[in-house]
Amino acid sequence: MGAFLKVDQISKRFGGFYAVNGLSFELKQGEILGLVGPNGSGKTTCINVLSGIYAADGGTVEFDGKMIHTMPSYKISNIGINRTYQIPKCFHSLTVKENIDVALAHAKHKPQVDPVEFLELQGIMGRNAGTLNTAQQKTLDLARALATGPKLLLVDELAAGLNPEETESMTTKLLHLSEQGVSIIVVEHLLSFVHALTKRVIVMNAGKQIFEGDLESASKDPLVNQVYLGGDAV
Amino acid sequence: MRKQTTIDLSISLVLVLAFVALPHFYSNLTILFMMAMYMVLSQGVNLLYGLTGYMPFGYVGFFGAGAYGFSIALQHLHFPIVLALIFGVLFTSLVGVILSPLLRLSGAYFAIGNLATSQVIYGIVANSHLQGITGGGDGVDISQYFNQTASYYVMLAVLLVVMVGIIWVKRSSFGLSLQAMRDDSVSVAMSGVNVVRNRMLVWLASAAIAGLCGAIYAWFISFFYPSSVFDVSIGIFAIVFMLFGGQGTIFGPVIGTIILYGIYNVIGVSTPQYFQLAYGVLIVILVMFLPNGVLSLFKRGRRAHGRVLESRPNF
Ligand SMILES: Nc1ncnc2c1ncn2[C@@H]1O[C@H](COP(=O)(O)OP(=O)(O)O)[C@@H](O)[C@H]1O
Ligand SMILES: [Mg+2]
Numbered sequence: 412m413g414a415f416l417k418v419d420q421i422s423k424r425f426g427g428f429y430a431v432n433g434l435s436f437e438l439k440q441g442e443i444l445g446l447v448g449p450n451g452s453g454k455t456t457c458i459n460v461l462s463g464i465y466a467a468d469g470g471t472v473e474f475d476g477k478m479i480h481t482m483p484s485y486k487i488s489n490i491g492i493n494r495t496y497q498i499p500k501c502f503h504s505l506t507v508k509e510n511i512d513v514a515l516a517h518a519k520h521k522p523q524v525d526p527v528e529f530l531e532l533q534g535i536m537g538r539n540a541g542t543l544n545t546a547q548q549k550t551l552d553l554a555r556a557l558a559t560g561p562k563l564l565l566v567d568e569l570a571a572g573l574n575p576e577e578t579e580s581m582t583t584k585l586l587h588l589s590e591q592g593v594s595i596i597v598v599e600h601l602l603s604f605v606h607a608l609t610k611r612v613i614v615m616n617a618g619k620q621i622f623e624g625d626l627e628s629a630s631k632d633p634l635v636n637q638v639y640l641g642g643d644a645v
Numbered sequence: 646m647r648k649q650t651t652i653d654l655s656i657s658l659v660l661v662l663a664f665v666a667l668p669h670f671y672s673n674l675t676i677l678f679m680m681a682m683y684m685v686l687s688q689g690v691n692l693l694y695g696l697t698g699y700m701p702f703g704y705v706g707f708f709g710a711g712a713y714g715f716s717i718a719l720q721h722l723h724f725p726i727v728l729a730l731i732f733g734v735l736f737t738s739l740v741g742v743i744l745s746p747l748l749r750l751s752g753a754y755f756a757i758g759n760l761a762t763s764q765v766i767y768g769i770v771a772n773s774h775l776q777g778i779t780g781g782g783d784g785v786d787i788s789q790y791f792n793q794t795a796s797y798y799v800m801l802a803v804l805l806v807v808m809v810g811i812i813w814v815k816r817s818s819f820g821l822s823l824q825a826m827r828d829d830s831v832s833v834a835m836s837g838v839n840v841v842r843n844r845m846l847v848w849l850a851s852a853a854i855a856g857l858c859g860a861i862y863a864w865f866i867s868f869f870y871p872s873s874v875f876d877v878s879i880g881i882f883a884i885v886f887m888l889f890g891g892q893g894t895i896f897g898p899v900i901g902t903i904i905l906y907g908i909y910n911v912i913g914v915s916t917p918q919y920f921q922l923a924y925g926v927l928i929v930i931l932v933m934f935l936p937n938g939v940l941s942l943f944k945r946g947r948r949a950h951g952r953v954l955e956s957r958p959n960f
Contacts, residue, residue, distance in 0.1 A: 464831060483841075484834035493835060500832035502825040513825045516818040517837030555836055 414473075415440040415594055416563055421470030421480065422618070423456050430456040432618035433470070440562070443585070443595045445605035445626070448615035449638055454598045455497055457615070458565045461596075462494045463487040474563065489519045493556035494565035497598075499548035501555075503541035507532055510540050510551055511558050520560030523591045529584065530554050545572045563594045570604035582607045602626065614638075650816055653895055657808035660899060664801050674793055678865055680906050681800045682858050686883035687890070687898035688807050689854035694884070695893030696814070696823040697847050699748065700756040704855055704880030706744075706763025711737045711856030712863035712874040713770055716785045717778060726790065730799070730860050737856025740766065741849045748844050760877070767875035784870035787863065796865040803857055810850075811895055823847065824893075855880075882906070889931055891938025900939060 414437035423431040431453040438444055446454050459465045461472060463484035472480040479487060502510050511526060527533060530550050535543065540551060549569055556564060566585070570578045585608055589595055599605050605612060605626065612629055614622035616638045622629050629635050667677055686708070693699050714736030718729035747758050773781045780786075814820040825833045826840055834840050859874060866873075882905075883898075890901025905927070912919055935941065 462835060464834075483839075484831070485837050485839045488835050488837040496832065500829045502828035502833070504828055505821070505825060509821055510825070512818065513822050513833065513838065514836040516822065519837065552832070555832075559835075559837055 414438060415442075415475060417471075417473040418461070419471045419473070421457070421460055421467045421472060423453075423460050423465055424468050429618045431460065431467075434615070434618070434620055435470075436613055436620070436623065438563075438594050438596070440594055441589050441592045442611070443589050443597060443609035445602075445609050445612035446596055446598045446615065447600065447602055447605060447612055447629075448621075450600055452600075452615040452638075453618040454600070454615055455567055456618075458494060458567050458596070458598055461487075461565060462492060485517075488517070488559055488561075491520055491560065491562035492565070493559050493561035493563075495549060495552040495556055495567055495569055497567040497571075499545060499552050501540035501543070501548050501551050503539070505540055506536065507538055507540055507543070507551055507554075508536040511554050514555040514558035518559040520562070522558055522560040523588065523593060524557060526554040526557040529557065546574075546577060549573070557588075561593065563596070564588065565596045565598070567598045568600065569597070570599060570601070578604060579607075602630070647816070650812060653812045654809065656896065657805065657812065660808070661801050661805045664804070665798070668794075668797070674797060675865075676910055678793070678797050678800060680902060681797070681804050682862060683883060683886055683902045683906050684899050685800070685804050685807050686855060686858050686879070687887040687902055688811055689851045689858070690880075690883045690887045691892060691894075691898045692811065692814070692854070693847055693851040694887065695897075696820065696827065697844055698827045699759075699844075699848070700752075700884070701759050701851070702756040702880065702884070703759035703761065703763030703877070704851075704883060705875055705877055706759070706766045706880075707737050707740065707852045707855035708859035708862070708879055709763070709770065709871070709875040710740045710766055711859030712869065713779055713785070713859075714856065715860035715863050716787050719787050719790060720785075721778065726795075726864065730857065730864075733860030733863075734853050734856050737859070738849050738853050740856075741852030744852075745845060745848060748848060763875065763877070763880070767871060770875070771871035779871070782871065784868065784873075785863070786868050788867045790864060791867040793865055796861050800858075800861050800865070803861065807854060808895075808899075815895055819843075887938075889927070889935075889938055891940035894938065894940050897938045897940045904939070 416438040418434060418436050420433050420435050421431060422429055422433055434457060446457065448454055460467045463482050467480050470480065471478060474492060475490065477490060479490065502513065530553060532554055535547065540548065543551065549572065569581060573581060585595055597605055597608055610625040612626050613620050614629055614635050621638065622632050622635050664677060664681055668674055671677065690701060690704055693701055711733040715729050715733030718724040718732035724732060744762050747755055747762065750758050770779045771782050775781060822833065822838045823843060826838065826843060830840050863869060863874065886901035886905050887898045889905055890899065891897030912923055
């Protein structure tokens with residue numbers, strides 16, 4: 412089977428500044444890819460392009476046999492890509508249940524898991540999303556994403572702000588989704604969370620890929636160590 | 646049907662029935678008509694502002710467009726009343742489509758842009774080169790169709806339909822997606838919601854409501870000048886009544902209109918010089934202490950079915 416997701420030479424600039432600059436990679440069904448790199452290296456921008464929030468200034472993205480780099484977000488959601496956000500973007504005036512209902516009402520695919528049970532949200536369904544703490548809001552973002560039954564899930568700094576116990580539980584859950592055939596791109600600027608999920612990483616710096624391969628080799632790569640200021644992130 | 650929906654529908658029905666009965670006890674039909682009309686108009690503003698956060702300062706543009714669309718259909722196309730009303734609504738919707746690029750603006754820019762376009766429509770209608778079609782500055786005379794009783798009851802029918810519509814929107818998944826859109830227009834799109842289309846639908850519905858009000862108003866008074874149906878204060882009244890009662894709520898616009906339009910008719914008629922003052926003070930108090938309107942006084946901590954929106958316009 413060929414690539415499920417094929418990103419070819421995408422770039423995105425803000426003014427004259429390239430936040431993503433000619434990035435290419437492929438992903439198979441059910442595969443987990445770590446997208447790592449220091450702050451400001453273009454990871455979130457890459458996710459924003461893949462999810463249609465920004466149109467790419469160059470390059471193409473093919474997903475499940477369709478060219479998607481010019482699609483608006485709602486269509487991207489409809490064809491089976493969804494995501495979470497580095498800074499949570501819940502619907503603050505709605506309850507947790509209503510947040511999930513919006514996604515369920517517009518979902519075009521049957522969810523692989525029941526997002527509420529899977530993420531153990533039963534206890535807070537009636538609460539206003541605006542009153543949740545950051546970890547809960549991130550979990551709610553993930554629940555909304557899962558409610559649309561995504562075949563490709565993009566998670567942006569999901570572990571930041573979670574305690575070690577929550578991080579471990581999140582790891583188990585993402586691994587379970589991958590076993591169900593969901594492809595996942597895990598964006599992190601620290602490598603420990605990625606380590607538990609996958610061997611394969613792409614390291615970005617200044618909008619470009621500086622390394623692709625397995626995590627162990629990444630930690631020994633001189634360029635990777637240099638951008639991470641001596642490798643203390645590994 | 647949920648219990649709260651049944652209650653809301655019943656209250657709406659009682660409200661309209663009360664207005665059906667009122668002319669038997671109170672002889673000033675014009676005030677009753679205007680009150681019903683402002684309830685509908687401020688629901689139209691409520692739909693747009695309360696659900697999407699766009700503040701239509703030039704809302705009267707649609708009102709005037711409806712009044713003229715209706716009159717032109719009567720005078721030049723010789724349509725019967727009902728068809729002329731429909732024509733007025735379609736004409737207003739067309740104006741809504743033409744003005745839809747305004748939706749790309751946000752916050753104060755939208756509000757000002759909308760105000761400006763309403764004045765452009767006014768300018769076009771009042772232009773003497775269009776005298777043959779619009780009557781220009783001389784105004785419109787459709788007094789051969791004058792029928793205040795009929796137009797009053799048609800307005801009440803519209804009020805009922807609009808109330809039912811608002812109740813449906815608030816309870817439907819469409820309404821939920823609108824509220825989510827107001828909270829976060831980026832992440833709502835990732836939930837599969839077509840934000841541009843939804844905004845357009847609400848915009849056109851809101852325009853159509855104003856256009857229908859304008860058309861029925863034209864029928865009710867049957868003689869008017871461009872300045873009277875493009876009077877900016879008509880739209881501002883609707884906005885203030887909606888804000889006073891409670892934006893985004895089902896009955897806020899109704900309560901706001903009853904109280905403020907009531908006060909307007911008491912103070913405004915007997916001592917007009919105090920009216921402006923009282924009104925000004927009221928708006929200041931409102932914005933400072935009651936940003937979610939008087940209905941919010943009864944809704945504290947009882948969010949479950951009222952679903953009061955937060956006062957967070959998309960500025
Ligand atoms: N909307 C934007 N406007 C201007 N610059 C942006 C915008 N979004 C991101 N950037 C810039 O692009 C670069 C990459 O940002 P980002 O993708 O958020 O990095 P990362 O997620 O890897 O920390 C940064 O220099 C950031 O300041
Ligand atoms: Mg980031």
